[in-house]
Amino acid sequence: MKLFSKKQEMTMWQKLFLIASLKIIFLVAVIKPLFFPNFFKNNFKTEESKNNFMINELTKNSQKNTSKPNK
Amino acid sequence: MDFILSAVTAAADSAANVSGVVNWARAQFAMTIIFHFLFVPITLGMSVLVAIMQTMYYKTGKKEWKDTTKFWQKLLAINVAIGIATGIIHEFEFGTNWSNYSWVMGDVFGAPLAIEGIFAFFMEASFGVVSLFGWKRVGKKFHLFSTWMFAIGTNLSGLWIIVANSFMQHPSGYKLNIETARAEMVDFSQIALQPKAIDTFLHQMSSAYMLSATFMIAISVYYILRKRHIVFAKRSIAVGITFALLNAYFLFLVGDMQAATVTNMQPTKMAAAEGLFKGEEGAPIMMGILNPSIKIGDDKTAVYGIPFPYGLSLLGKHSLNAFVPGINDLVYGNKKYGILPAKELMRRGRIAIDAMYAYHAAKKVKNTEEMKKQKDIFEKHSKYFGYGHLKNEKDIIPPVSTVFYAFHIMVGIGSFFMLFFLFMYIKVRKNQILDNKLFLKISSITLWLAYVGIVTGWTMAEVGRQPWTVFGVLPTSKSATPIHLNNVKATFFIFLVLFIILGFAELKMMIRQIKIGPDNHDNEEV
Numbered sequence: 374m375k376l377f378s379k380k381q382e383m384t385m386w387q388k389l390f391l392i393a394s395l396k397i398i399f400l401v402a403v404i405k406p407l408f409f410p411n412f413f414k415n416n417f418k419t420e421e422s423k424n425n426f427m428i429n430e431l432t433k434n435s436q437k438n439t440s441k442p443n444k
Numbered sequence: 445m446d447f448i449l450s451a452v453t454a455a456a457d458s459a460a461n462v463s464g465v466v467n468w469a470r471a472q473f474a475m476t477i478i479f480h481f482l483f484v485p486i487t488l489g490m491s492v493l494v495a496i497m498q499t500m501y502y503k504t505g506k507k508e509w510k511d512t513t514k515f516w517q518k519l520l521a522i523n524v525a526i527g528i529a530t531g532i533i534h535e536f537e538f539g540t541n542w543s544n545y546s547w548v549m550g551d552v553f554g555a556p557l558a559i560e561g562i563f564a565f566f567m568e569a570s571f572g573v574v575s576l577f578g579w580k581r582v583g584k585k586f587h588l589f590s591t592w593m594f595a596i597g598t599n600l601s602g603l604w605i606i607v608a609n610s611f612m613q614h615p616s617g618y619k620l621n622i623e624t625a626r627a628e629m630v631d632f633s634q635i636a637l638q639p640k641a642i643d644t645f646l647h648q649m650s651s652a653y654m655l656s657a658t659f660m661i662a663i664s665v666y667y668i669l670r671k672r673h674i675v676f677a678k679r680s681i682a683v684g685i686t687f688a689l690l691n692a693y694f695l696f697l698v699g700d701m702q703a704a705t706v707t708n709m710q711p712t713k714m715a716a717a718e719g720l721f722k723g724e725e726g727a728p729i730m731m732g733i734l735n736p737s738i739k740i741g742d743d744k745t746a747v748y749g750i751p752f753p754y755g756l757s758l759l760g761k762h763s764l765n766a767f768v769p770g771i772n773d774l775v776y777g778n779k780k781y782g783i784l785p786a787k788e789l790m791r792r793g794r795i796a797i798d799a800m801y802a803y804h805a806a807k808k809v810k811n812t813e814e815m816k817k818q819k820d821i822f823e824k825h826s827k828y829f830g831y832g833h834l835k836n837e838k839d840i841i842p843p844v845s846t847v848f849y850a851f852h853i854m855v856g857i858g859s860f861f862m863l864f865f866l867f868m869y870i871k872v873r874k875n876q877i878l879d880n881k882l883f884l885k886i887s888s889i890t891l892w893l894a895y896v897g898i899v900t901g902w903t904m905a906e907v908g909r910q911p912w913t914v915f916g917v918l919p920t921s922k923s924a925t926p927i928h929l930n931n932v933k934a935t936f937f938i939f940l941v942l943f944i945i946l947g948f949a950e951l952k953m954m955i956r957q958i959k960i961g962p963d964n965h966d967n968e969e970v
């Protein structure tokens with residue numbers, strides 16, 4: 374027995390709408406929160422701490438060289 | 445979270461690995477952007493082609509033009525629906541895999557992306573819906589207007605993405621703030637209207653139109669070879685071949701413009717693309733194979749093949765005898781032509797980095813005089829900032845063989861299109877398009893060639909930008925987030941599975957609609 378009669382079959386537009394909607398929900402509601410946390414938002418609370426982290430990242434070599442002062 | 449990620453990743457490494465994270469993050473970005481880009485060129489080009497066809501219907505009132513427009517519009521809609529939101533993934537990646545880059549460059553890079561979002565949302569989405577579903581619901585004139593607005597909106601979206609990418613290729617109109625270690629916008633017009641952005645936009649749009657034309661040709665050939673919808677297919681193939689021919693020659697012109705901007709703004713990329721190790725005046729273009737054993741600093745033959753004398757000087761500098769620097773000149777310097785050795789660029793870059801460190805050390809002890817002194821040193825050397833992070837002078841050169849072959853494949857396909865579509869256009873004009881089945885079959889293959897051409901073109905652009913995310917300012921190695929390698933691997937495979945499913949869905953729906961053909965709209969009025 375057929376589950377859907379011909380009239381009840383989804384049209385192409387309905388299928389496209391369903392695919393687009395499911396995809397957006399999957400990406401935004403599942404993938405993003407589970408696998409793509411915002412690194413800066415999650416690890417640092419203030420702008421200053423974010424800046425400090427990045428300055429630290431960018432000047433690592435100077436720290437290793439105990440930073441000879443520039444002349 | 446780590447438990448889930450480890451379970452998903454079959455080949456999980458036990459510890460985080462900085463270069464591993466960078467490489468996997470790059471591989472993930474490459475995969476997701478290539479998948480996204482399967483849909484983008486068709487949307488860009490087909491939206492314009494559909495608007496042209498609907499204009500023909502508006503002018504002539506002929507039902508055949510209406511059917512033709514509706515058929516191609518339906519395939520365009522499938523393409524948009526499957527491709528929609530695959531670009532959002534990159535926003536996720538910027539926040540997680542590339543958070544360092546986003547933090548440093550976000551205030552500049554984010555502006556064109558935000559404008560793109562507005563165009564995409566308001567113009568594309570609003571007018572796209574009217575264009576698709578408004579055939580019986582709005583007036584003929586407003587309906588045509590909506591179709592054109594959708595086409596213009598998609599192309600303007602593309603413009604702002606290109607503007608953002610061009611900032612990465614040739615940063616301008618910004619200043620690196622020593623206080624925050626973030627780039628700040630100084631002059632928006634320098635970002636939006638820089639020659640790099642304009643050349644790349646024109647090159648990108650015409651290659652997208654070319655790909656759309658080949659898409660139209662391939663499907664029309666399918667009908668002709670199966671002796672179905674011959675009148676429709678002949679009309680479509682004529683439109684497709686004319687559009688392809690115009691774009692093949694326009695691509696040649698804008699490609700020439702772009703080669704000049706790349707030679708001047710990113711000489712390392714052009715030297716790698718041409719396999720030019722030793723710079724010379726009146727440099728030739730070489731069509732051939734790269735010597736696999738050649739290394740930076742070698743003085744032996746770099747490319748085995750046919751030289752086109754003066755070609756590279758003409759292409760890159762628009763002068764027959766102009767000097768084009770080679771890889772060795774860029775790494776070791778060339779006094780005669782005022783090219784600084786990479787070691788000197790790295791030394792200056794380290795001065796800028798040291799100044800940033802010393803500035804913040806002085807800030808902690810509130811030594812304002814020292815802060816001012818370090819700020820002055822930083823500003824004097826900040827344009828070399830990125831070079832200070834490199835470990836080896838040879839690091840300034842991108843992977844030569846990848847860039848070389850990507851560039852040559854793209855140029856080869858573009859040159860073939862110029863000749864082939866000229867020949868096919870003559871056949872169309874003489875009404876002999878159905879005479880030779882071999883040429884029809886070759887025509888259908890041009891769709892895949894166009895895809896290869898567009899992907900290799902972007903491979904040359906993006907791999908050729910290495911080792912930078914933002915040329916000369918921020919190396920790729922400093923742009924990635926220090927996260928666990930397994931996180932990046934896991935999401936890589938999740939996206940791979942998702943894309944395989946979406947790819948099959950797209951193909952299945954496209955093939956179904958193509959099989960139905962233009963006469964029967966599946967009883968679905970749009």
